[in-house]
Amino acid sequence: MADVGESGGFEIRRLRSEDLDAVVAIEADAFTSPWDRETFAGLLERDSVELLVMDAAEEGIVGYAVLWCILDQGELANIALLPTWRGRGLGSHMLRHVMSVASERGVEKLFLEVRMSNHAALELYRSFGFSEVGVRRGYYQDPKEDASVMVATLDRTSEG
Numbered sequence: 001m002a003d004v005g006e007s008g009g010f011e012i013r014r015l016r017s018e019d020l021d022a023v024v025a026i027e028a029d030a031f032t033s034p035w036d037r038e039t040f041a042g043l044l045e046r047d048s049v050e051l052l053v054m055d056a057a058e059e060g061i062v063g064y065a066v067l068w069c070i071l072d073q074g075e076l077a078n079i080a081l082l083p084t085w086r087g088r089g090l091g092s093h094m095l096r097h098v099m100s101v102a103s104e105r106g107v108e109k110l111f112l113e114v115r116m117s118n119h120a121a122l123e124l125y126r127s128f129g130f131s132e133v134g135v136r137r138g139y140y141q142d143p144k145e146d147a148s149v150m151v152a153t154l155d156r157t158s159e160g
C-alpha cells in the first residue's frame, strides 16, 4: 500500500476550535459511543493533551488523534480518519507523528486500548511496534467487547 502520507497536501497540526465540528463528525462516524463536542472542547484546555488533526487543505479535516502525556507515560486515546481516506497510509502517517510528539514530550511507554475485532487498527499498531500487555474484559459497549491493551516503547528524543 503506498504511503501517501509522506507526500504533500496533508498537514498534521494542533486542533483549533474551528476544527471541532469536523472532528466530532469523524468521531461519530467511527465509534459507537463517541465523545461529544464538549469533551473535545474541554480537552483543548489541558496541557497534558495533544489534539492533532490531519488537514487536507481543500478537503478539510480528514482525521484526528488524541494523545495524553503524563510524565514518561502516554496514552493514544483516539485516532480516526474519515472512511474514504482510510487504507491509503494516512493512519500510519498520523501514528508516526503522534509517536514522535509523545517522544518529544518525554513519553517512554505509549499505551492504548483497541477492540479485539478491530483488525485494521490492531495491524496498524503491531506494525508500529505495539504489543499486547493485557485485556480489559467488557471494556467497550455497543457492542460489548473486550479491549486489548497495547504498549510501545518509544525512542528518547526529548531534551533532558
Ligand SMILES: CC(C)(COP(=O)(O)OP(=O)(O)OC[C@H]1O[C@@H](n2cnc3c(N)ncnc32)[C@H](O)[C@@H]1OP(=O)(O)O)[C@@H](O)C(=O)NCCC(=O)NCCS
Residues within 6 Å of the ligand: 001, 030, 078, 079, 080, 081, 082, 085, 086, 087, 088, 089, 090, 091, 092, 093, 113, 114, 115, 118, 119, 120, 121, 123, 124, 125, 127
Ligand atoms: C485505524 C485507522 C486510523 C487506520 O488508518 P488507515 O489510514 O486506514 O491505515 P493505513 O492505510 O496507514 O494502514 C496501515 C496498516 O494498518 C493495517 N490496515 C489498515 N487497514 C486495514 C484493513 N482494512 N484490514 C487489515 N489491516 C489494515 C495494515 O497493516 C496497514 O499496513 P499495510 O499498508 O502495510 O498493509 C483507520 O482505519 C480508522 O480511522 N478506523 C476507524 C477508527 C478506529 O478504529 N480507530 C482506532 C481506534 S483504537
